[in-house]
Structure formats: C-alpha cells, structure tokens
Amino acid sequence: MGSEIWQSEALAEQLLELAAKSGAQAAEVYQSRSLSKPVFFEANRLKQLETAESEGTTLRLWKNGRPGLAVAYGTVEPAALVERAIALSVLNHSEPVELVRGSQQTYPDEGSTVPVEKLVSWGKEAIAYIRKSYPEVLISSEWECEIESTRIVNSQGLDCSHSDTTLSCYLAAEWIRGDDFLSVSDGQTQRNTLTPIPLAQQIIERLQWAQENVAPPTGRVPVLFTAKAADMLWGTVSAALNGKRVLEAASPWSDRLCQPVTHHSITLYQQPDVGPFSCPFDDEGTITQPITFIKDGILQLFYTDITTGRYLTSGTTGNGFRPGLGSYPTPSLYNLLIKPGTGTMLDLIEIMEDGLIVDQMLGGSAGISGEFSINVELGYRVKQGKVIGRVKDTMVAGNVYTALKQVVALGGDAEWNGYCYTPSLIVEGLSVTGKAE
Numbered sequence: 001m002g003s004e005i006w007q008s009e010a011l012a013e014q015l016l017e018l019a020a021k022s023g024a025q026a027a028e029v030y031q032s033r034s035l036s037k038p039v040f041f042e043a044n045r046l047k048q049l050e051t052a053e054s055e056g057t058t059l060r061l062w063k064n065g066r067p068g069l070a071v072a073y074g075t076v077e078p079a080a081l082v083e084r085a086i087a088l089s090v091l092n093h094s095e096p097v098e099l100v101r102g103s104q105q106t107y108p109d110e111g112s113t114v115p116v117e118k119l120v121s122w123g124k125e126a127i128a129y130i131r132k133s134y135p136e137v138l139i140s141s142e143w144e145c146e147i148e149s150t151r152i153v154n155s156q157g158l159d160c161s162h163s164d165t166t167l168s169c170y171l172a173a174e175w176i177r178g179d180d181f182l183s184v185s186d187g188q189t190q191r192n193t194l195t196p197i198p199l200a201q202q203i204i205e206r207l208q209w210a211q212e213n214v215a216p217p218t219g220r221v222p223v224l225f226t227a228k229a230a231d232m233l234w235g236t237v238s239a240a241l242n243g244k245r246v247l248e249a250a251s252p253w254s255d256r257l258c259q260p261v262t263h264h265s266i267t268l269y270q271q272p273d274v275g276p277f278s279c280p281f282d283d284e285g286t287i288t289q290p291i292t293f294i295k296d297g298i299l300q301l302f303y304t305d306i307t308t309g310r311y312l313t314s315g316t317t318g319n320g321f322r323p324g325l326g327s328y329p330t331p332s333l334y335n336l337l338i339k340p341g342t343g344t345m346l347d348l349i350e351i352m353e354d355g356l357i358v359d360q361m362l363g364g365s366a367g368i369s370g371e372f373s374i375n376v377e378l379g380y381r382v383k384q385g386k387v388i389g390r391v392k393d394t395m396v397a398g399n400v401y402t403a404l405k406q407v408v409a410l411g412g413d414a415e416w417n418g419y420c421y422t423p424s425l426i427v428e429g430l431s432v433t434g435k436a437e
Contacts, residue, residue: 011057011076012153018082019061020155026097027061028154030283032325036146039119043138044127049116056325059085065094071326098306100285102158107280111147111165111191119143126171126196133204134175141171143194152285160285166276167194173203175210182210182390184378185360186228189416191276206359209380214389216381216434222355222408223396223430224348224382227415229358230422232372234336235365236400237268241293243304244331247311250368252401256299263407264297267339275416279334284320288334291317305331333419340423341410348411348426350385356432357382358396366400373397391434398430405429 012029019027033055040047058071059081068089070081120143127139144167151161172185184206188194225233240261245251253261272279272288279288284306292300304312305320308331320329349357357380366372376394380387408426415421 011078012151012159014078015057015059015076015082016153016155018078019059019085022063022082022086024061024063024082024086025065026099026155027059028099028152028285030058030060030322030325031151031153032056032058032149034146034148036144037116037119038142038144039116039123041123041127041139041141043140044131046120046123049120057081058322058325060328061085061089062095062097063089065097066090066092067095067328068092069326069328073325096310098284098310099154099156100158100306101156102160102285104159105161107160107162109163109165110278111167111276113147113165114145114167114193116145119145122169122194122196126169126200129197129200130173130203130207134173134207137173137175137207139171139173141169143169150283152281152283154285158285160281162280164278166191168276169194169196169199171199171203173207175207180213182207182378183360184210189276189418206378209387210378210390212389213392214381216376216379216391216394216432217354217356218432218434220429221432222352222426222428223403223432224345224352224355224357224424224426226345226357226359226424227411227413227422228417229361230338230425231417231420232361232365232374233400233404233425233427234268234338234420234422236367236370237262237294237404238333238336239368240401241302241333242331243302243308243312243314243317245368246302247308251302252368252370253299257301259299260297261299261401262294262297262404265341265407265410266294266297266404267292268294269337269339270303270333270335271337272335274337275335275421277335277419282318282320282334283322283329284316286316286318286320288318303331303333305329335419335421337421338410338414338423340412340414341425342412343409345411345413345424348409348424349382349387351409352382352385352426354384355382355426356380356391356394356396357387370400370402371398372400394432394434396430396432402429403427 068085070085303319309316321332360378414423
C-alpha cells in the first residue's frame, strides 16, 4: 500500500479546486487508509480470520478567515464535502490560516507485510508452548498485520504521503483453580516479525510466580512496575509535557523548563524512525524530528503543534496529530522512549528486600494531576530478592510526580507497550494496602 491506494489520485486536488471556487482562502485534504488482517484464537483453538479495511478523507478550509472541517468515509462526493465544510465554518471564530508550505514528497514505506498463514503459525506455536507446561490453562490470542497509509495535500503546495506496516499480538492465559481465577496477559508490537516463544515464556514465568497466593506488603514499600505496567506513569508525564496543557496552566511543569522534574536517572525522548511506529511527518505536514524532552531528570522542551507553538512562541515540534479524522490537529506524541538502565527485571527483583511487583492494573491512568489509586489485577510479593507468590485484593496509591523523583532503579529490559518504549522500574513513595490471606 502506498500512494496507489487512494480511490482517486485526483480526489485531493479536486477538493482543493472546489474549495477555492467556493471562496475558501486556503484548504487542506487529509487522507487516511488502513488495512488489517487479524487472526483470533479462543480457548486454545483458532476461532476466525478477518479482513478490516477503512478509508477516510478530511477537508479543512478557511473561508472569511473562519475554519471549517468535514469528513467522509469510503466513497467521497467532493461537492457535498466542500459544502459541508463551508457551512460549518460559519459557526467558528476567525483564526489565522496555519498550513505548512512544501512540495510533493513520497516517503519510503516502512515495515513488511506478513501472510495470514504466518500469523496463524505464530499463534499455534505460542499456545502449544504454554500448554506444554500448563495444559489446564485456556488461552486466547490475537495476531495482526496492519498497514496504515497517510496523504496530506494543501493549497500551499504541500503533498506528502507515507505507509507504515506494524505487527502486533496479544496473548492471555486463564487459569481457574477452584474459586481462584487468574488471568495473565502480555503482547508485542514490532516491525517485520513477531517472536512467539519469548512472549510465551513471559506468560509461563508469571504463571509460575502465581502458584501460591500470599499476603501483600503494606505501607510505603518499594514498587516495581513491569514494562507493560509502567505506561501508567509515562501517561502522566506525556500530559505534563503537552504544550497545550502548558497554555491552559494545567501542567505542573509549566514554569519548570531547564529545572529538575524527575530523578536524574530518567531521560525521555522521541525518535521518529525508531520502533514499530514511524512517522516522517505529523498530521499537519510538518517534518518530525528527534527530541529529548527530559535529560538526566531536567526538563528540556514541551511538544507542540503549529497553533500551540505560535502561542508559546516556540514554534511547532512536529507533534500535531489528529485524535480522529473528524478532529483538528492537537499536540500529541506518536512514540515515547525512556532510556533504559541496566540488568534484567530479575536483577531488579534481587535488590528488593520487601516489596510489590505490579504487572497488570484495573482502573484508568493518573491523569495530569498525577494522583492515582489503582487495584492491582496481577501483582506479586517480593521478599529477600525473590518472588514468593501472587497478591490479591491489593491497591497502590500515590502521586506519579513524587514517585518519579524517587526512582530506585531502571531495568535494561525496555520493550514497546503501544506507543511507549519503557523498561521496568522500581520507585518509592507509594502506599500499598491489602487484605491478608
């Protein structure tokens, strides 16, 4: 899938021409298409194969200085889309036209597709590996190859397009032991290939740790967040780094540029061409760039789109993305990387005298305030550097900003969890409550 995917190569140009004839001073067409072929397993067996395809077109224009946005899915009627965008512009206040100037640029496609037969083979391999050690568990999983293509064309001469292919999988093992129900899950997001055996080994390790139920530690004890659980912490950090939150005076870091905001072991950055998600330009057509937001604990920069960058007088960082086709661009991160420390997660466990491992949680993120209280869906107790069993009916509460100033150690086991590349880490300053067995 590349530039050839669009229903009509001339559609974008036709929309721009019709918008100009209708009195629009400027216009932009954003086209997006995705094609995915997920494979589903349920109760240890292949359940179904699917093909999901979608295509959408967004027209944004300015008439009499007022912006209007309209979206269409599938087949587009150009005149009707332009008419709808103009009608909506009447409802909005006047604002500057902010479009990226440029020329035609088609970027190389990233990633390679994998046939459905290979996805099925990976799924069967992972399930068989787990059931060899735990034949009583029921396993469900999903394996997917997704191709996403984007094209942006505007009246300032910009015409850029790109396709990105990503592989992902999700694996969940359910273990029923009398009245005790246990669910262990994990996943991968990678480029070009997936590795079912290492993923299955992680599931088996968690099942082994859960052989016995034990009382949780209580009070303020060290908490180890695994790589898949740590994104709760980084979600709050992402919100605090958002330039729009700075404008709204909602970020606690609004006036902390060039000052320490986390423990000195934390360096946090984005890299456009690293990992399973690449993006040579944002949804406004601005070229993306490597950016370090926090270096050795010190705040370096906030991320912005064109509008936010103008208000902050810092300019755009190339982070203007659309939450959906029907939305205006807003500051967003497309990937977030935390510089790993050293050692495996087992090495981190060995330095804990008495603490808690959080692997899966129930509840939402902490949000911009940083305050949270979560139920631990899957957690383990550590004593004298060893996992002694699974904890139940346990809660962890505290503040993300406080915890990130009290980092004990960062692991070298970083992995992609959605858009976030993070290692496991141990923090202090959180309160653990639970019910004894």
